Amino acid sequence: MKLSTQILLGFSLIIVLSVVNSYVNYTLSQQVNQNSTFLTNSETIIRNSGRLNKSIIDMQSAFRGYLLTDDDDFLEPYYSSLKEIPTLFKEQSQLVQEYPVHRQRLDSIKVLHQEWIDYANSLISAKKKLGDKGDYETLFNTRFRKQFGQKLNNQISDKFREFDRYEYKVRQVRRETLSESISQTNTYSIIFLGVIICIGAISTIYIVRLISKRIAAMVNVAHNISNGNFVNVEDNQNDELTSLSTSLNIMSATLNKNIRELEKRNNELNQFAYVVSHDLKAPLRGIYNVTQWIEEDLQTELSPSLKRYLNIIPERIARMEGLIDGLLDYARIAREKPLKEYVDVNILVRDIVDDIVPKDTEISIGRLPGFATDKLRLEQVFSNLISNAVKYGSAEHPRIGIDCHELPKFYEFTVSDNGIGIDPGYHDKIFVIFQTLREKNAKESTGIGLAIVKKILDDQHCSIRVESEPGHGSSFIFTWNKN
């Protein structure tokens, strides 16, 4: 599966879970709302029921008071309740519209109450028309004395009690449902939150592990490649990182192939230089010999100008030979394997000086080290630099100095002279093969010596620099690895 798909999937899952969580919470809170509305309703119903009950009882008390005292003042609350009660009934019947049990009870209360009003009204009006005394007496004796109203009142009270009891029960149920739905909401929220956190954490850890481990592998491969080690990275997944590592492998293979090709070409070139140099020497030798023989055989007969011409040939041949030998040396550096042995640089330098430095040159050699290194190449570097110091040295009082300065990882050698010096504009040019700052017929200047030095030092990741001003001598300073 693609990496981006996996990441997208992880995030989508988290988002979907969040949405579901929100929806569930919303639904649960709706439920809570509904339950709390029910509760409020129920409280109103109870309150109303209380008011209604009280009004009815007030009426009954007022009625009894009036009958006993015959005082009209008692009838005031009777009439006000009589006016108020129908409104209360109406309100209550609206509230309990959806509850048939309540409605039925309320209706029967209404009926009983109406019956009581009829009874009370008949007694009051009878009492008020006292002229017809017998009627009131009859009523009082047949109904009031027989507890007719009292019975009705008791029935109404019973109905109210039933009504309230029922409503209390309903309210209890509602309250329980409400607290249940609140705790349910909490539980669901916690569970969903936990699941989301778990999935988020797991997918994050999974992706981080998946990516970082493989990226580390690729970094390792890149590091290897930079060290010339063309390894491959193994990745058998099938995503973007896999295509990246595949590209890395292709790059590694291509680099490897190209480097091998380059090495092969380089070897061929060295071989070529060696063979060509060797084969170029043979015909030169022939020309040289024949010129000599002509000179020997015709010594007496040669005109001075012809002698001069004949002398030019060996000069130029010697120069040609110098070039070929230089090329051979140049090719040899690459062909010959480095061989480490203990080298006393004092002895090495002394031998070179004895070999190529004329006796009239003033030589100063500082303290030079002794260590295990590639003798052939160090010798080539010193002999080329010292021979340059001789070639381009001062004509009058030639002086050559060789010194060493020890650094943590390198030795820094200096070969200096008091000769003609080099213009700073040419300081880079002199290390390029066949570059010589001398005229072309100067026999000893082939332009290969410093190129060989540079190549040897480059191969070992060492450096060389020159400090020089025209007329003030030159110092060649190069580093050489201690091991």
Place this chain on the structure above:
Amino acid sequence: MKKNVILLVEDDELDVISVQRSLKKLDQEYELHNAYNGVEALELLRGRKGHDGIIPDVILLDLNMPKMNGIEFLKELRKDEQLKDVKVFIMTTSGEETDRKEADQLGISGYLIKPLNFTDNRKRTDSLDAFFQFHIRKILAN
């Protein structure tokens, strides 16, 4: 007096002339035969097409030659009853130890390594002259 016979086995014309000039400087009487490789040399020695073979006093032998090189030629020579005692001098540019050892085992009278570096061409001629003065002159003088 019978002239001393020298056989030069050498493929390089230049070296042939070099040898001729050095021999001339010895100021002796001699008869010089020339072969350009081992096969030709054996033909000269054993005779061909009605010609008699020659039995030289000295063979001057190059090692690096086409068809049959110096070492192979020397082996053939040492197998031949008539020729096995002929004095052989090696003249070569090869400084290889193996060549030298092999030649020594087959019995040689002298071994000259021609200087390879020809800036020393003077040295080369000189060394050839000196070699001839030292080794060949005595033989030719007898």
